[in-house]
Amino acid sequence: MDILKVLSRGTKKSAKSSLSGGSAVGKLPSSGTKTNPQLYHDEVRGQKRKRDVEEPENKTPEVLPEVDFFAPKDVAELKPAKRAEAKKGSKRAASPDAEAEAKLLSAEECRQLLRSHRLKVTLLGKRDEQHKVKKSKKKKAVVEVKKDKKPPQLNPQPLVSFGQLRSTYNLSRRVAENLSYQGYRVPTEVQMGSMPLLIRPDLALKGEEGLEKGIDLLAVAPTGSGKTISFLVPTINNIMRRRAQEKLHGIHELEAIVIVPTRELAYQIVHVGNQLVKGTGIKIVGMRKGMILAAESQDIGEDSSDDEEEKPEESEEEEEEEEDEEEEGDEKKGKSRKPKVMSKVDILITTPLLLLNFLTSGSASTQKVLPTVRDLILDEADVLLDPLFREQTLGIWNACSSSDLRLSFWSATMGSNIETLVTEKLASRAESLGITQRPLVRLVVGLKDTAVPNIVHRLIYTASEQGKLLGLRQLLRPTSSIDSGPPLRPPFLVFTQTIDRATALQEELKYDIPLEAGGSSRIAALHSGLPDAARAAIMRKFRAGEIWVLITTDVLARGVDFAGVNGVLNYDVPGSSAAYVHRAGRTGRAGREGGIAVTFYTKDDIPFVKTVANVIAESEKQAGKPAEESSVQKWLLDALPNVGKEDRKKLKERGVESRRTGNTAQITSRSGYERRKEHNRKGAIEGSKKRKMEAGEDNGKGRDGEWGGIDD
Ligand SMILES: Nc1ncnc2c1ncn2[C@@H]1O[C@H](COP(=O)(O)OP(=O)(O)OP(=O)(O)O)[C@@H](O)[C@H]1O
Secondary structure, eight states: OHHHHHHHHTTOOOSSOSOOSSHHHHTOGGGTOOOOOOSOOOOOTTOOOHHHHHOGGGSOSTTOOOOOTTSOOOGGGSOHHHHHHHHHHHHHTOOOHHHHHHTOOOHHHHHHHHHHTTEEEEEEOOHHHHHHHHHHSOHHHHHHHHHHTOOOEEOOOOOOOTHHHHHTTOOOHHHHHHHHHTTOOSOOHHHHHHHHHHHOHHHHTTTOTTTTTOOEEEEEOOTTSOHHHHHHHHHHHHHHHHHHHTTOOSOOOOOEEEEOSOHHHHHHHHHHHHHHSTTTOOOEEEOOTTEEOOOEETTTSSOOTTTTOOOOOOOHHHHHHHHHHHHHOSGGGOTTOOOEEOOOOSEEEEOHHHHHHHHHOSOTTOOEEOTTOOEEEEETHHHHTSHHHHHHHHHHHHHOOOTTOEEEEEESOOOHHHHHHHHHHHHHHHHHHTOOOOOEEEEEESSTTOOOTTSEEEEEEOSSHHHHHHHHHHHHSTTOOSTTSOOOOSSEEEEOSSHHHHHHHHHHHTTSSOGGGTGGGGEEEEOTTSOHHHHHHHHHHHHTTSOOEEEEOGGGSSSOOOTTOOEEEESSOOSSHHHHHHHHTTSSGGGOSSOEEEEEEOGGGGGGHHHHHHHHHHHHHHTTOOGGGOSSOHHHHHHSOOOOHHHHHHHHHHOOGGGTSSGGGOOOOSOHHHHHHHHHHSOHHHHHHHHHHHHHHHTTBOGGGOBOSSOO
């Protein structure tokens, strides 16, 4: 019965959890222990950090609230005293611009504070020049050019506390209150760096010629570091400020679009956004198939027939009901659902193809444009600008025709190729519109690209595929632990390379959990081959703690926030270092300790393990772990072969080849005879279904051009 006890632990919501048996267990993400969301707070030599002196609210982590990990952070859940406190705080803080300026930190204080939080802000823009030189000159010349043209570093005002959003940056009172209700106490590094830049660039970049009017932003910050709040709060606030200035009350106009790679992430952002817009009148909507938005047609130069078509006014309740239904999926309602005219959307959250389909629907000679959009946000920008989605994403980007458009790009991983693409695209857009290009600022938290510093990493070699299965079963046992480190405890995520393998692994493990503990209902598989309703239901159950082991593909690798997930198991090696970072980053969110990422590898994976091993080594280095204690010893790093460019590309696109076909593609503990018998039982219909699914997966996309699995 031990397994029941162990698995039940993951679902407890109280900080005084029933976890027992060692301090490591007490620190699990699901246990609700206090945490500090700031990953980096190095000492600044010879200077006490100003925020420690000035901001009592910021003295924490001791006073951080206990977190109810799986529950939505709803205002209604907060105690009345806390609500009143939040309200008082935000009212008290109102102040005019002059006062705000007086509160700004000196340039040196900014520099010190940014440095102590490992925040690096640079002005991009000259890179294209560097690249041209790189191609045409010899190596020596390149080095010289690079040295000379290092992008200039900036020291913008960092956000020292959330209270400052109101007192210094004049954030809308409502939004400040809503943010306060979330229970956050200190801004994370990415919030420190980005929010002033996006809310009040004139203050944050005071004195920086040409930047005060506003910037485009490329932000690279670790997984789970609060990027969603970083882009949503400024976006909401900018809409409110502009409407207040122009005395536009009670209107709805599509002003901001957030593009994300998966529908799970879209729903999640709608949910987070809805907490922030309560009482503001702003509507955040998730894009759905058949939804019609207000748009202009580019070719005929006037509104097309379906533009601005008003439907009878809906009551707030009706609209809210519709949004709630999104999570349930459209399938339930059948295909007869009519396309709907949306007249009330201020912020749209969408996957690329859904919106592009709308923009390109209708006559082939017309293309719809969205001139009212002033904020275009690419969350998980590197994947959205990867060749897989690039055309779709750029299609939307091109349709946002406002000369005031502000762009921001967010991810935990951003290759230099993406930076170059963004820089070039911004320049060509400015040229074609005949406008001055906004400056592009890059903000990096920690070291660019490569780390998940606040979790434990383990690389485990098994002699065969069967060994991995045994290993996973071992991990499901209550007494097991990995080496001498903390055990992997449910709830956790298991990543496989393909949809087939996810399904097969679920089949294989479903009787491993005793009936008394919920049996097979505790294990589920989620992938892009499932209908919307099933995906939404699984997500809901996992968040509610009803599912303990969720087997999935890379469809859940990015952005999805399961605060109480204790660990990630890479049953199959990820296809790139970025894929490892994003998968591993599903645990240890908001600085929570005790998260663990385990990666199994077999001899088939050896050519590709070095990328993962490097990320682990870098993560541990950033976390301050001495090299001799690293879980990837130097001898292993030295011994692992380097991966050639071509192989890396192939792996990224297709995964480990042998796992797509043949014996090692199967996950099973059954004998060959049993497997053949089972195989013969499968009918032709089943076979054709499977082929369709594989076709969708082959190009890395699931249905609707969504992020589906392999690739990164
Ligand atoms: N200042 C804060 N203090 C504590 N928790 C926070 C803070 N800001 C955000 N969070 C919480 O941190 C978690 C992760 O936030 P979010 O999903 O925005 O991360 P992310 O940076 O977008 O991660 P990813 O790169 O994986 O998409 C969320 O549960 C969010 O509620």
